[in-house]
Amino acid sequence: MASDDGEYRVTGCIGQGAFGKVVLLENSAGDQTLRDRISGRVDPNNFTTETIFTEDEELRLVEHTEDSARLGYGFSNTAMQQMAGELAHHLGKRATDKPLSNCWLYGFLKRWESRISTLKPSALDSNRAKHSTPEIVAKYFDNLEVAIAEYGLQERPDCIYNLDETGISPEHRPPNIIAPIKEKAQAVTSPRSATTTLIACASASGHHLPPYFVFKGKRSNDNLSKELTPGAVVTMSETGWSTTATFKDYLENHFLKYVNRGDGSQPVLLLLDGHSTHTSQEMVKWARDRHIHLFCLPAHTSHVLQPLDVGVFGPFKRFYYSECASYMKANQGKIVTKYEIAGIACKAYLKALCHWNIVSAFRKTGVHPLNKNAVPMEKLLPCESFRDETPMLKMQSIRAGKEAVDEYLRAKSESTSTTAPCKCKCGKQNPTTPKPKPGGKLLTSDAYIEALEIYDAQKKTKAPSSSRTNLPQTSPKQSTSGLIINRTDNSESESDIDDTEVCCVCERFTPINVDKRPHLKIVNWGQCDECGHWVHLGFCHAMSVLRRGYSFLCPHCS
Structure with missing residues (x-):
């Protein structure tokens, strides 16, 4: 008998089966695995495969694998086989650097099953990985401790709240089902539709406020409020997302209504993210006058510091998908529309925001009881790849x-060499104080409100240029192509560029001769790598396009 691996010969008979005699085959190369097991020379219940590496070499491989996974760049099975093959070739154990076999991989994972395993990782946004550093988290807890002590809330978990928003849609993820084998099972879902915002709020004592829905549209419709739980509210916005007006309405007509504070003088600490709708000067002063003290979480850290994100919204989404699937099954031939999602979400909301989930989320994030070591260090290790x-x-x-x-x-x-001092010859200094960043701070503190007032005063005292009416009054922000352009962006920005930043050549926000080029729709900006000042590309500099990774110098530094 011939095979790809060589000639086989019959070496014995081990019995009579339904289809004839069962024989032993031996490869001409000497492969006698089946014979060894039958004869007892190899115990199939206690079988260990030989490895090409020594135990110390495998230990180093395991440690490298663990470190890579903790940094957020773990190895897949295929990548591990490839790396092991290259390592074996580098150590002179193999003639080629081809990947090792599946047998080696399974044996390797079996030998080190107490330390490593093949798992499905959770996706981590690069911004979250970059900004979730031990220093930022430590500073946040220091500021939080001061705020809690200042208002005497150490033993008042009922006065420490967390507010957060999440999006829901009729489109849902179907659950696992029992289906015929060898067939690709299908589950009918609803089509994608506009996103609806759900605002949730809960206290460290386990109390939750009724849900608050923000639908996309201009006029309210009674059909949107079908099967709502008691206290739930439906409102409208043009985008379906929360706005400053929506947030103020929530605090004034929903939050204050369900927070029991007696005569209203009891301070309440409200943890929330740094979205622009939460941090305006008007909103901050309004909240402080009503003894609602807004504490902003550091940017891009909600996955480790925000209680609702850590312990509530995950179960809520699972319950919501389950309720959508149940509705589809009970109403076959129909779909979930925007008129049903509020009622469905209310059922999931009551299940997810139970007392134990809420209390556990506040404890897990170290808010109450206050625990500065609540966030595991391995959650913060991915930041090391960026810094x-x-x-x-x-x-x-x-x-x-x-x-x-x-x-x-x-x-x-x-x-590390020290950075050379600025060589810019223009002598231009930053004329204004940058906008104060809210991350990790108490927004209703006197220091932050004073900083906001100074920033707003500087904006008002600066005389507006007549040419600025030609373009939107937004700060230059870096696009994905590496260019700096004027554009409107409602997302949270980490840029330090102020709205009043001007070109270091013409000292204007809008180029002087922009009217002579009516075909231009946007104005590109470039930031000097030497002095950090901004320049109009194509107007005040010969270059009109910057490529990614290109070293750019303004006319003063070049």
């Missing part, structure tokens, strides 16, 4: 202990 040139070396130092970390940081500081 360290050698993150793997730092991971090895962290594993080795405190002394190794100190040695690593000392060596890194000695090897």
Whole structure:
């Protein structure tokens, strides 16, 4: 008998089966696995495969795999086989660097099953990975501790609230079903539609407020309020997202209505994200006058610091999808529309925002009881890839202990060259104070309100240029192509550029000769890598396009 691996020959008979004799085959190369098992030379219940690496070499491979996974760049099965093959070739154990076989991979995972396994990771946005640093989290907890002590809320969990928003849609994720084998099962779902915003709020004592829905549209429709739970509210906005007016209406007519504070003088601490609708000067002063103290979470850290995000919205989405599937099954031939999602979401809301889920979420995020070490360190390790040139070396130092970390940081500081001073010859200084960032701060504090007042006063005292009416009054923001353009963006911005930033050449927001080029729709901006000032591309500089990674200098520095 012939095969791809060589010639096989019959070496014996082990019995009579329904289809004839059962024989033993032996490969000409000496493969006698079946014979060894039958003869007892190999115990199938206690079988260990040989490995190409020594135990110490495999240990290093395991540690490298663990460090990569903690940084957010773990190895898949295929990538692990490829890396192991390259390592074996590098060590002189193989003639080629081809990937190792599945047998080696399964044996490797079996030998180290107490430390590593093949898992499905959760997606982590790069902005969240970059900004969730131990320093930012530590500063947030320090400020939170001061705010809680200032208003005497150490033993008042009923006065510490968290407010957050999430989007819902008739389109849902179907659950697993029992179906015929060897067939691709299908589940009917509703088509995609406009997103509706759900505003949820709960206290550290386990109390939750009724849901507040924001639908897309201009006029309200009674059909949107079908089967709402008691206290639930439906309102409208042009985009379906929360606005400053919507947020104020929520606090004034919904939040204050369900927060029991006696005569209203009891301070309430409200944790929320830094969306622009939450941080306006008017909104902050209004809240402080009513003893509602807004505390803003650091930007891009809601996945580790926001109680509702950490322990409530996950179960809510699962319950919501389940309720949508139940509705579709009970009403076959119909779909979930915007007129049903509020009622369906209310059922999921009551299940998800139970007392235990809420209390557990506040405890897990370290809000109440206050615990500065509540966030596990492994949740913050992905930031090292963005702020360290050698993150793997730092991971090895962290594993080795405190002394190794100190040695690593000392060596890194000695090897890092100091930044050269600014060589810009224009002598232009930043004329205004940048807008204060709300992340990790108490927005209703005197210091933050004073900073907002100074910022707004500077904007008003600066004389508006007649040419500024030609373009939107927005700050330059970096686009994905590496250019700086004028555009409207309602998302949270991390840019330090102020609305009054002007070109360092013409000292104007809008180019002087922009009227002579009516075909231009946007004005591109470029930031000098040397002095950090901005320049009109194509107007005040010969270049009109900047490529990604290109080193750009303004006329003063070049």
